[in-house]
Amino acid sequence: MTLSVLVIDEDAVGILDAALIEDAWFSDFNVPANAVGLRRVEIGSVVYLLSKKADLESGLLVVQIGESGVFASVTKPRSAFERIVRVALRQFNRSISLPIQWQPYHEGSLLSVYAEPISRKNQHRIYFDQAPAGSGNVFAFGVTDGPQVLRQVPMDIASYEAAVAGLLDALTIDQPTQDPVGNFGILLSAPLGAQLSGSGSLEEWYERKLSEEQLKFVDQPNDRPIRLRGAAGTGKTQAMAIKCLKDLYADADAGGDKTVAFLTHSSALAHEVVRGMFYALDPSARWAQLQTATGRPKLWIGTLYELAQEQLSYEKKGLQPLSLDGRDGRELQRMLIQDAVEVVRKSPRTALGMLSECQDMATRIQDGNARANLIEDLMNEFACVLDAENVRKGTAEADRYVRGAREAWQMALPTELHRKIVLEIHDSYRDALRKERLLSMDQMIADFGRYLSTHEWNQLRDRDGFDLIFVDEYHYFTRVEAMTLQNLFASRAEHSGRWPLFMAYDLKQSTNDAALGGRLERFRNPGVGESVPVELKQVFRSTPQIASFLRDLDASFPAMDLEGEFDTYAGQSSKTDGDVPSLITFDTGVELIDAILDQAGIIARSIPGGGSQVAVLCMNEELFDLYRSAGRTQGKFVSVTSREDLRELRYARSRCVFSMPEYVAGLQFDTVFLVHVDQTDLSDEYLSQGARRRYVSRAYLGASRAARKLVIACCVERGGRSVILESPLRNESLIETTA
Structure with a gap:
């Protein structure tokens, strides 16, 4: 019998959110017998994927499948399913938001989003009812090629009701499990952030694994702003995540009603990396279930843009924010x-x-x-x-x-x-x-800042504001964005004129000048009182050899008066020794990209984690676009052109990751090839000191993604090696080799 409806309970939705799924899975939705915490039950034309916690009170994701279902006409079923799962996660956990790029549109309980990254050929939209038959479930019922009026899209509510009615039988039936051998098109895995975080529970990290510097930050009282400064790889995000959960749980255990916001500058970093870290620290996901007395989630995770979108409801007004968090937004x-x-x-x-x-x-x-x-x-x-x-x-x-x-x-x-x-x-x-009818992100935040000064927000502030705010990647926040943070606090959060804002940053990782606008006083006093500094100097990511290269690269930053916030790199690696970073010079760009992709492929096939642990990062935006679309490079890499593409890293296998440094900020790789560190990009006579700083920051950011092996590549036809490599070469923290 042809399957027509897929039913997934809310805990199983969380399990599938971290799974590696191939397009072949969408024919039968099978899971292997050894799938931890997940079983499949088929009753008639309905297939149920149920967790161990599933019961009659569980929230349900119901999806119309089959010949007329949501996967029948979309180009990328996997992408569509990932978006359906995200909508369901938001239904069951209101602290999750939908990315602006999906262009969500609401009409009552109905919702539609783009089914996959939008292009001229792909404009499919998926349609949901977030209260089918008056329930708290979510029903993905249709797909169209292009936007349509939500209430005019046909919905088979009878099939939904029949599927939900069969849940009792599905819970009690003990069907034979699938043979554990074979290709099921699905592999259950840990979230990306859990892989970056490493092993260890919240208690283990706090009791044994945190460095003294990190512990000093985690133990800071919550009656003042704290600025956490550290070089790449010093564990800033890890320390922020641990302090966030520790303080959240301490308040909940004491019977408190505090709310916490964890803000990043990137939606994917918030929802893929930070949430994954939280899952690794506490797999029970208690942090996602805690609510205030009024039913509001105690923890909100996302971007300032997503928070603004929630409050200002742009999608209901027919306005579309212009996303700059990705290649498509930058190109537009x-x-x-x-x-x-x-x-x-x-x-x-x-x-x-x-x-x-x-x-x-x-x-x-x-x-x-x-x-x-x-x-x-x-x-x-x-x-x-x-x-x-x-x-x-x-x-x-x-x-x-x-x-x-x-x-x-x-x-x-x-x-x-x-x-x-x-x-x-x-x-x-x-x-x-x-x-x-577009809004730049800066215009959107300016509007949000004005809203936060209205009488309306003053009335809502104690209901919708936060008691603690964590801001990761603070160096990407503009002055206007930073100025909005104080007004996000509930009035009760004030302690003698100071507010508990926790900021993690490294100015040298910033590939734009957002952090420099309006002077740097906002790091010491970001509008919430004088902040207490905590410095991290112990590097956990990179080998001593890569740390030495970064120290020498640091000498290339222009001498700029940045009020003490642009200190000399002082990272000291705690890892075992590795190879000295190497420099390879090619005659042409074609020779460079061919040779580097071949080398990257060889390494990807030989190390644990495969291609997801090997990155080729391009310094030049135009060349990146050229290579990404060139026929000679196809099939050799997984392209990451925005932070929303981070999920694709799970599917790299023997292909390397191809990206630019800014799109993989926050991630780490075993091996990094940093290509086109060429002198041509520094030879423009009109190049400002700020442009030179951004160039060095891009190189610093890219090189600091490497944990074990770092290879730099340049080409003669673009001026040969960049002058920023002279100091590392002189000090032999970088050695020249041949291809």
Whole structure:
């Protein structure tokens, strides 16, 4: 009999969320006999996947399958299933949010999201009822090729009711298990964050595994802001996760009603890595089940963007935030800025006026070879200065922007005329956003900040605000984002003018200048009182040899007055010795990528964890896009082009990971090939000190992902090795080898 409905209880949903699933699984939904905590029962055309905890009171995910079901027409069934699971997790745990990129749309209890990463060919949307027949279950009932009115999509409620009615029989039937031998298209595994966290319960970490530095942070009282600073690999996120759970449980055990927020700058980092760490520390997932007396989850995990989206309900207003957390979002922003530059270049008013009087800016705009660096500088200027400071042409803020002093890290705009031209480009860019009904992330946060100062939020603050807030990757937060944090606290969280905000950061990992806008006082006093510093210096990720390379690379950072927050790298590795990082020089880029991908494939086939432990990270964005789409490279890697792609790492097998450093921040790999560390990218005469810092930060971030083996690659046709490698070569923390 053809299967028509799939029923999964809420605990089984959590198990399947961490599973490795192939497209073949969607024909029969089989699980092997040795699947821990999961069994399959088939009754008529309904298949039940049930956990050991399943009972008649369990929440249920019900999915319409078969020839007319949700997997029948989608291009990537696995991607669609992962999104269905995420919607179900949110149904059963309100602290989970849906990524902005999925473009969720609500109408009453109905919900729709994109079934897979959207493209011109793939625009399928999945439809859910989050209260079918008045229940607390979730029913995935349909799929369409493109958006439709939710209430016009057919729903077979009779099949849902019949499937739910059969749950009692499914719980009592003891069907023969599947043969444990064979390919079932599914492999149950630990979440990504659990793999990064390593073994050990919360108690074991606290009692024996934390370093003295980490323990000092975890034991800090919750009556003040704390800033946790440390180099890459010093265990900042691990310490934050342990303190978060420890403080959460201490309050719950004492009968308290405190709520906690754990914020990151990336949705995937929050939901794949941080949640995985929590599962590793406490597999019972008590942290996901704790609620206040009013039924609100005591722990909320996600991004500031997701929190803003919840409060402002953009999807109900027909507005779409522009995601910059990924290659697609950056490419869309790049295209809009390029169009804005063209408008300014062709407009008689600006072409015959400002540009005719500012020759070097006119040259940058008209020179195709200089255009890429110009767009990169403008993207950074818009995000970290103009949008972050709410600067608009014709306002008092714009006048201060034009006439005010500039920091060394900012885009080189030496005269008032240069800055007026940038304001013209920015104004055209904002016009394009309005026409497309898009909001930049900075505009969204600016709106959120204003909402948090309204009388409405003042009334809701003690109900919806938080008592403790943890912020990981604080170096990616702009000044405007940082300023919103104080107003997220419930008023009861204040202790003599100080608020319990816990920040983890490493300025040298920041590949944009978000952290530098508005000076660095916000690290010491982020609007919530003077913070207490805790420094981590012991490196747990990398070998002493890689740590030595990072120390020497540190010398390449431009000398910048960053108020004591840009200290010399001081990481000391606690791991055993490994190979000295090596440098390979190729004649051409084609030779480089062919040889490196071959080497990466050989290593991927020989080490535990396979390709998910081998990363090829490209320093140049244009070359990354070129190689990613080239026919000669297909089938050799799993491409990670946004943090949302992190789940794909589980499917790497013998293929390596191909990405850019910023998209794998927070992760670690056994082996890293950092490619195209070329001098050409530093040779632009208009390159600002800030652009040089961002370049070194990208190299530092990429190299610090390596735990055991690090290989640097450059090519002669792009100027040979970058000057930032000279100090490591001199000190022999980097050695030259041949391919």
